[in-house]
Amino acid sequence: MEHPLHTILNPKSIAFVGASSNLAKPGALHLLSLIGTFKGKIYPIHPTGKQVLGLHTYKSILHLPGPVDLLVIMVPNTMVPALLKQAGEKGIKHAIIITAGYSEMGKKGKGLEKEINEIANKYNIRFLGPNCIGAVNPENGLNTTFFVIKNRPGHLGIISQSGSFITQTLHYFSNIGLGISKAISVGNQANIDLVDCLEYLGKDPATKTIALYIEGIKRVREFLKVAKRITPKKPIIAVYAGGTEAGARASISHTASLSAKDELYDGLFKQTGIIRAESIIELFDIGLVLSTQPTLNNNRICIITNSGGPGACLADQCERQGLRVPKLSLETQKCIGEITPSISALKNPIDITMSFDYDLLLYKLPKIVLERENIGGIIIYGLFGPMHMREKIESIKNKIDNLPTELLALMDKYCMQACDKLIEFKNNINKPIIFSSLTGPEDPAIKYLQDNNIPVILGMKRAVTCMKALWDYQKIKSYKTQ
Amino acid sequence: MEHPLHTILNPKSIAFVGASSNLAKPGALHLLSLIGTFKGKIYPIHPTGKQVLGLHTYKSILHLPGPVDLLVIMVPNTMVPALLKQAGEKGIKHAIIITAGYSEMGKKGKGLEKEINEIANKYNIRFLGPNCIGAVNPENGLNTTFFVIKNRPGHLGIISQSGSFITQTLHYFSNIGLGISKAISVGNQANIDLVDCLEYLGKDPATKTIALYIEGIKRVREFLKVAKRITPKKPIIAVYAGGTEAGARASISHTASLSAKDELYDGLFKQTGIIRAESIIELFDIGLVLSTQPTLNNNRICIITNSGGPGACLADQCERQGLRVPKLSLETQKCIGEITPSISALKNPIDITMSFDYDLLLYKLPKIVLERENIGGIIIYGLFGPMHMREKIESIKNKIDNLPTELLALMDKYCMQACDKLIEFKNNINKPIIFSSLTGPEDPAIKYLQDNNIPVILGMKRAVTCMKALWDYQKIKSYKTQ
Numbered sequence: 001m002e003h004p005l006h007t008i009l010n011p012k013s014i015a016f017v018g019a020s021s022n023l024a025k026p027g028a029l030h031l032l033s034l035i036g037t038f039k040g041k042i043y044p045i046h047p048t049g050k051q052v053l054g055l056h057t058y059k060s061i062l063h064l065p066g067p068v069d070l071l072v073i074m075v076p077n078t079m080v081p082a083l084l085k086q087a088g089e090k091g092i093k094h095a096i097i098i099t100a101g102y103s104e105m106g107k108k109g110k111g112l113e114k115e116i117n118e119i120a121n122k123y124n125i126r127f128l129g130p131n132c133i134g135a136v137n138p139e140n141g142l143n144t145t146f147f148v149i150k151n152r153p154g155h156l157g158i159i160s161q162s163g164s165f166i167t168q169t170l171h172y173f174s175n176i177g178l179g180i181s182k183a184i185s186v187g188n189q190a191n192i193d194l195v196d197c198l199e200y201l202g203k204d205p206a207t208k209t210i211a212l213y214i215e216g217i218k219r220v221r222e223f224l225k226v227a228k229r230i231t232p233k234k235p236i237i238a239v240y241a242g243g244t245e246a247g248a249r250a251s252i253s254h255t256a257s258l259s260a261k262d263e264l265y266d267g268l269f270k271q272t273g274i275i276r277a278e279s280i281i282e283l284f285d286i287g288l289v290l291s292t293q294p295t296l297n298n299n300r301i302c303i304i305t306n307s308g309g310p311g312a313c314l315a316d317q318c319e320r321q322g323l324r325v326p327k328l329s330l331e332t333q334k335c336i337g338e339i340t341p342s343i344s345a346l347k348n349p350i351d352i353t354m355s356f357d358y359d360l361l362l363y364k365l366p367k368i369v370l371e372r373e374n375i376g377g378i379i380i381y382g383l384f385g386p387m388h389m390r391e392k393i394e395s396i397k398n399k400i401d402n403l404p405t406e407l408l409a410l411m412d413k414y415c416m417q418a419c420d421k422l423i424e425f426k427n428n429i430n431k432p433i434i435f436s437s438l439t440g441p442e443d444p445a446i447k448y449l450q451d452n453n454i455p456v457i458l459g460m461k462r463a464v465t466c467m468k469a470l471w472d473y474q475k476i477k478s479y480k481t482q
Numbered sequence: 483m484e485h486p487l488h489t490i491l492n493p494k495s496i497a498f499v500g501a502s503s504n505l506a507k508p509g510a511l512h513l514l515s516l517i518g519t520f521k522g523k524i525y526p527i528h529p530t531g532k533q534v535l536g537l538h539t540y541k542s543i544l545h546l547p548g549p550v551d552l553l554v555i556m557v558p559n560t561m562v563p564a565l566l567k568q569a570g571e572k573g574i575k576h577a578i579i580i581t582a583g584y585s586e587m588g589k590k591g592k593g594l595e596k597e598i599n600e601i602a603n604k605y606n607i608r609f610l611g612p613n614c615i616g617a618v619n620p621e622n623g624l625n626t627t628f629f630v631i632k633n634r635p636g637h638l639g640i641i642s643q644s645g646s647f648i649t650q651t652l653h654y655f656s657n658i659g660l661g662i663s664k665a666i667s668v669g670n671q672a673n674i675d676l677v678d679c680l681e682y683l684g685k686d687p688a689t690k691t692i693a694l695y696i697e698g699i700k701r702v703r704e705f706l707k708v709a710k711r712i713t714p715k716k717p718i719i720a721v722y723a724g725g726t727e728a729g730a731r732a733s734i735s736h737t738a739s740l741s742a743k744d745e746l747y748d749g750l751f752k753q754t755g756i757i758r759a760e761s762i763i764e765l766f767d768i769g770l771v772l773s774t775q776p777t778l779n780n781n782r783i784c785i786i787t788n789s790g791g792p793g794a795c796l797a798d799q800c801e802r803q804g805l806r807v808p809k810l811s812l813e814t815q816k817c818i819g820e821i822t823p824s825i826s827a828l829k830n831p832i833d834i835t836m837s838f839d840y841d842l843l844l845y846k847l848p849k850i851v852l853e854r855e856n857i858g859g860i861i862i863y864g865l866f867g868p869m870h871m872r873e874k875i876e877s878i879k880n881k882i883d884n885l886p887t888e889l890l891a892l893m894d895k896y897c898m899q900a901c902d903k904l905i906e907f908k909n910n911i912n913k914p915i916i917f918s919s920l921t922g923p924e925d926p927a928i929k930y931l932q933d934n935n936i937p938v939i940l941g942m943k944r945a946v947t948c949m950k951a952l953w954d955y956q957k958i959k960s961y962k963t964q
Binding site: 016023024026029033034035037053054100101104105146147148152154158161162163164165168169171172175177187213217239241242243244246247249250251253256277278280281282298303307308310311312314315316317319320324325327336342343345347348349351353354384388391392394395396399400401402403404405407408411438439440458459460461462 | 651
C-alpha cells in the first residue's frame with residue numbers, strides 16, 4: 001500500500017474548505033499559494049457557490065464531482081468534525097487540517113482532537129495536523145502555506161513541528177539557494193506524526209538529506225528505530241527546542257508537545273546518528289551543504305582566499321571544530337608560487353592577497369590542490385562579483401565624465417567565466433567545495449554558484465560548521481555500516 | 483596635542499600616490515572610493531602629470547601646492563621609503579601605507595618595514611600600515627578602501643587587523659543596518675598600532691561601542707591598561723583568530739602577528755571586561771545592538787511572536803544563554819487575553835498565532851508588557867512587511883483577473899504605521915527591543931526599523947546572543963564602576 005504521505009504530497013486534485021476572495025483572510029492567502037504554483041486541479045468549497053479568486057466553487061464537499069486526492073481544511077475548529085464526516089462519505093482519504101484550537105489549547109481542545117481522529121479512523125482518512133501549516137512540494141507546485149515557493153526543487157526534506165520553518169523560511173531558502181524536495185508541517189501530530197514523516201522521507205528518492213525541527217517526539221521507540229535505519233543512508237539533522245524550562249513551556253502551548261530534558265534528546269540524537277544543529281539557521285546551512293555536496297573523505301581542508309582576515313578566521317575555526325588545515329607540501333607550494341602574486345601566502349591558507357584574478361582563485365588553485373594533495377574538501381573566500389563593481393561605478397557616475405566603464409563589462413564576464421570553469425571542474429571531482437562570503441545572492445556571481453549546487457555560506461564560522469557536518473556524517477556512516 | 487588618528491580620520495586634504503585611471507588597477511579602484519564620497523580636497527600624484535579619473539594630478543609629492551593632512555600610498559613596497567622622505571620634506575605628518583610586502587613576508591620585508599618607520603620617526607610622521615586597507619569615516623566620506631560606503635554614519639567604531647573586515651563588510655553593514663562611526667585597518671602596526679586606535683576611539687564622541695578583530699596584540703600591557711579604562715564607559719567586543727595552530731599560521735603570514743594561545747586571550751578579555759564574539763558575523767550583530775540599544779537593566783526577557791516555532795526557539799535560547807523568560811503575572815495575561823485572538827498563548831512567549839495584526843504585535847503588546855511587568859527587554863518575531871505581500875501578488879498576477887490588490891496597499895500602509903508607532907514608543911522608553919527575523923532589508927518594513935535604530939537580527943539564536951551581550955555588558959559595567 002502506498003504511504004499516505006505519498007498522496008498528500010503528490011495529489012492530482014485538492015479540495016479547499018475555507019476558501020475566500022477576501023485577501024485579508026487566511027483562507028484567501030493560503031489558497032492563492034496553491035493557485036500560484038499547483039499543477040493539479042483545485043476545487044474550492046464555498047457555501048454560496050459563488051466564484052472565489054476566479055475559480056468555480058462547490059457548495060460543500062458532498063457537491064464535489066468525485067473524491068479528491070487531498071482535502072485542505074481551514075475553518076473554525078468546531079466545524080471540522082462535520083467536514084471530516086462528509087469527506088469520509090465522499091470517499092476522500094487524505095487531509096491537511098490547518099485549523100488550530102485543539103490539544104494545544106488544553107482540555108476542551110483535546111476532546112475535539114480526539115473526536116476528529118476517531119472520525120478519521122472510522123473512514124480510513126489519514127491527515128496532517130491539526131494546527132499545522134500543511135505541506136510543500138516544489139516538484140508539483142503543492143503549497144498549502146501562506147508564503148510563496150521561490151526556489152527550484154532540491155534535495156532537502158523538512159519535517160517541522162512548527163509551520164513557520166517550512167513557510168516563513170521559503171524566502172530565506174531562496175536567499176541561500178536551498179532547494180527542498182518536500183516540506184511537511186506536522187502540527188499536533190494527531191494522526192500522522194513525525195515518525196510517519198521520517199519513514200516516508202527516508203524512502204523518498206528526491207530527498208537526500210532530512211532536516212527536523214522538534215519540540216517533542218510522541219513515539220520515541222519508533223523514532224529510534226526509523227532514524228537508525230535511515231542515517232546510514234541519508235543524513236538527518238535536527239534542532240530540538242524543548243530542552244529548557246522556557247522552551248518546554250513554549251512547546252506545550254505551541255503544539256501540545258511534551259518535551260524532555262535536553263540531555264535526553266542529545267543522547268537520542270547520538271544514538272541514532274542524527275546531527276544536532278544549534279539553531280534554525282544552522283539547520284538550513286547544514287541542510288544545504290549535506291543535500292548538495294559529496295562525502296568528505298578525510299578532514300584535511302584547504303582554504304583558498306584573497307583576503308587574509310577571512311582566511312585566518314576560516315583556519316582558526318577549522319581547527320576549533322576538529323578539522324585540519326595541513327601545511328601543503330613544499331612541491332605544491334612551489335607550484336602555486338609560480339602562478340600567484342609575489343606577496344601570496346602558500347602554506348594553507350593559500351592567500352593571493354587582494355588579487356581579483358578569479359581564474360586563479362576559483363579554478364587553477366582548487367585544481368592544483370586537489371590534484372596534488374590528499375585534501376578532503378576546499379573552502380574558498382573572496383568572490384566579489386558584478387554587484388560590487390556596479391555599486392562602485394554607481395557611486396561615482398555623477399562625479400566623473402567619460403568613465404571607461406567598458407572595463408566593468410569585461411570584469412563581469414571574466415568573473416562569470418571563472419565561475420563556469422569551477423562549476424565544470426566541480427562536476428568532475430567528487431569532493432565538497434564550500435564558499436564563505438559576506439554577500440548574498442544580490443551579487444549575481446553568488447547566485448550563479450548557488451544555482452549550480454555550490455553552497456555559499458554567510459560568514460566564516462558557519463561555512464566551517466557546514467564542512468564539519470560533512471565530516472560528522474562521514475564518521476556516522478562509516479560507523480553505522482561497519 | 484591632537485591624536486594623530488584624529489587627523490588621519492578627519493583630513494581636509496588627501497594626496498594619493500599610486501593614482502591610476504586604469505580600472506583594472508587597485509590604485510584606480512581605491513581612489514574612486516574617495517572621489518565618490520570624500521568631502522575634502524583630493525590631490526592625485528602621477529608622474530606624467532596627466533589627469534587621472536577626471537582630477538588634476540601632481541607630478542610628485544614635492545609638486546603639491548602645500549602640505550596635505552593625509553598621504554595615501556599605494557605603490558610597490560620598495561618605492562615607499564623615498565616617498566616618505568619627500569612627504570617629510572614637504573611637511574606632511576600623516577600617512578596611510580596600503581602597500582603590502584613588509585614584515586609579513588619574512589626577513590627582507592622586516593628590514594624594509596624598519597626603514598620606513600625610521601624615516602617616519604625622523605620627520606615626525608605617524609602612519610597606519612603598511613599592509614593595511616586604510617580607514618573609513620562615513621561622517622566626512624573618507625574611504626581609502628576598495629568598496630563603497632552604503633550606510634549612514636552610526637556609532638560602532640571598528641579596529642581590525644584585517645582590512646577585509648572594514649571593507650568587504652561595508653555592503654554587509656548596509657544589509658544589517660549597521661552604522662559605523664569610524665573603521666581603521668591597522669595592518670602590520672609598524673607605527674600606529676591597535677592600542678593607539680583603541681585609545682583614540684575610546685575618546686571619540688561618535689563611537690559608542692568598539693569592535694576589534696585581533697590576530698595578535700603587540701603591546702599587551704598597554705592594551706590591558708587602555709581597555710580597562712574604556713570598558714566601564716563603552717563596550718568593547720572582540721574576535722581573536724590566532725588561538726589555534728592553523729589560526730596562528732594564517733595570522734603570521736597575514737599581518738606578521740605573533741599570536742598566543744586561546745586561553746591567554748580569553749583571560750585577557752575577561753580581565754579587561756571585553757566581550758568575546760565567536761565569529762565576525764557575531765561581532766557585527768553584537769556591535770549593532772550594543773551601539774544602538776540602551777542598557778538591559780535586568781535579564782527578564784519577554785518574547786512576543788505570531789509564530790510558535792520561532793517563539794519556542796527564542797525562549798529556549800534565552801534560557802540556554804543565561805537570560806530568563808519569566809511567566810507574566812495572571813493580571814497581565816488577562817489584560818493581554820482581552821485584546822488577542824482566542825488561540826493565543828499568553829504566559830511568555832506571547833504568541834498571537836498567525837495573526838498579522840501588526841498594531842498588536844509591534845505596539846500594543848510591547849507597551850502593555852513594559853508598563854505592567856518588570857521586564858528588561860523585548861524580542862519580537864513575526865514582521866512580514868510589504869515585500870511578502872507583493873511577492874504573493876506577483877506569483878499569481880497572470881492567473882487571476884481583477885485581483886483586488888487595493889488591499890495590498892492598505893496592508894502595507896497598516897504595517898508601516900505600526901512600525902511608526904513602535905519607533906515612537908521605543909524612543910520614549912529606555913529599554914532594548916530586538917527583532918528576530920528570517921528576512922533582511924529586502925522587506926521595506928525591516929529596512930525601516932533598521933533605519934530607525936531597531937536592530938533586526940537574522941535567526942533566533944543570534945537575536946538572543948545580542949540580548950545576552952547587552953546583559954554581559956551591564957554586568958561588566960556594574961562590576962567595573964563599583
